[in-house]
Structures are given as structure tokens and as C-alpha cells.
Amino acid sequence: MxxxxxxxxxxxxxxxxxxxxxxxxxxxxxxxLTVNSTQKITLGIIAVYVVVIALLWNIPYVRWVLWPFKMLVIAFHEFGHAFMARCTGGKVESISLDPHEGGVTHMRGGIGALTLPAGYLGSSLIGALLIFCGFNIVASKVASVVLGVCFLLTLWWARRDWLTILTVLLAVGLLVACWFIKHAEPLRYVVLFIGVMSSLYSVWDICDDLILRKINSSDASVFAKRYGGSSQCWGVIWSIISLLFMAAGIISGIAAFHQSNDQQQNDSKHFIPTH
The missing domain is CATH 1.20.5 (Single alpha-helices involved in coiled-coils or other helix-helix interfaces)
Structure with missing residues (x-):
């Protein structure tokens, strides 16, 4: 013993x-998770973006400043539907954007339990990934290439919808132009803005449609009719998930990218250089 x-x-x-x-x-x-000076600036910019977007979102007439970016994140929303439909065996017939800040994806088949929330959650996930990449110039370059591929797919599904085509072409043009300015440093801030916009749009659009205006034709209302529950309940759940995605993108960006701004520019010079 x-x-x-x-x-x-x-x-x-x-x-x-x-x-x-x-x-x-x-x-x-x-x-x-220690925040250095460059990351503090990035976090400050994110906070400014949140405030500016919130103000522009609700001020009459001035809100039209955000219109091109709203069209862009709506394209993300519709791409989420289309991508999940293809992943679950469905067929995407077309994607179209409406000048009144709406969009629709015509598809057949697929798993509805996945394709319906994929619009909101897909756009918020894209937003979180863009926020993550927005902490670094080289990562923003990679993100812009991936965005370009997504845009081309959306453009293919858009077919003859001129507004979708114009929105996609302007977005691609903006991303390409940023590559040639100061070793693509502005690209980081554009990617960051689009990421914040996409993440917040998912939350605000759900609240606007389901809580404030209670529109009955939303993705959440269709989901509730098919699978039970209320549209408000599903909308709140999807909003919480969207915010968690955004928080995860910020935390991951802090953990992954510690380079100073000068180091990022130097790295960018050697990654698909434009000068």
C-alpha cells in the first residue's frame, strides 16, 4: 500500500x-490578444465606421450616400442564397437587385433549412472575414481576389439585370484601383468598410424588416412558416449569430496580425506588387 x-x-x-x-x-x-498601436487605429476606424454607417442609415436624403454599398452587401446576401443552393443540390436560375434596396434569388431545389438563412448569415460571415482581413494589407489583397471571384459568380447569375451588373463592375473597379495606391494601403480600409457594412447590414436589415416594419415576405417569415417558430424569433437568433461573427472577425484579426503599418506596406511590396 x-x-x-x-x-x-x-x-x-x-x-x-x-x-x-x-x-x-x-x-x-x-x-x-495584446493590441498594438496599429491595431488600435484599426479598431478606432471600425468604431468610426459603425457610427457613420448608423447615422447615414437613418438620416433622410443623406442615406443615399450608402446606396452603392447597400447594393453591394445585398449582392452578398443573394450570393449566400445562391451558393448554399448550389452546395445542397439546387439550381440557381437568376439573381437580381432592386433599386429600392431589395434583391431576389430565383432558385429551384436545395435544402430550404440551409438556403433561407444563408442570405443573412452568409453576408454576415463574409463581413466578418473581410473585417479579419482588414487588419492587414496583404490579407486585404487576398480578400479582394476572393471577392472578385464571388462577384464574377454573381455577375454570371445576374444575367441581364443591369443594376446588379453595374454594382458588381463598380465594386471590382474600386478594388482594382486601390491596388495601385500607396502599395494597396487604401485597399485595407475599403475592405474593412465593406466588412463592417456587411456585418451590420445583416443585423439592421433583420431588425428593420422583422421588428420595426414586420414585413411578412422576409427570409425569416418563410423559414418560420416551413419549420415553425416566429419570424421575429428567427430574426433575433440570426442577428445574434451575425454579431458573434463580427466579434470573432475582430478578435481573430487582433490575434493574427501584429505588423505595424510600415511592415504591412513592406510586405505588400513583395506580394503581387503594383509599382
Missing amino acids: APIADKLTKPMALASRVIVTTGPLMMLSRRD
């Missing part, structure tokens, strides 16, 4: 090994 002292010592030794093992991981987490 082992002595009592040995019985007490072994658990303590095991606990010590656990502390030694997990200690560096905890220190690594703290270090990764």
Missing part, C-alpha cells in the same frame, strides 16, 4: 505538470 504522502504528492505533481504545460499557451493567448 502506497504511503499517504505519495498519494498526496502525485496529484500535486500532476497539477504542476498541467500548469507548466498550459502556462505558455495562456501566455501565448494573452500576447496574441
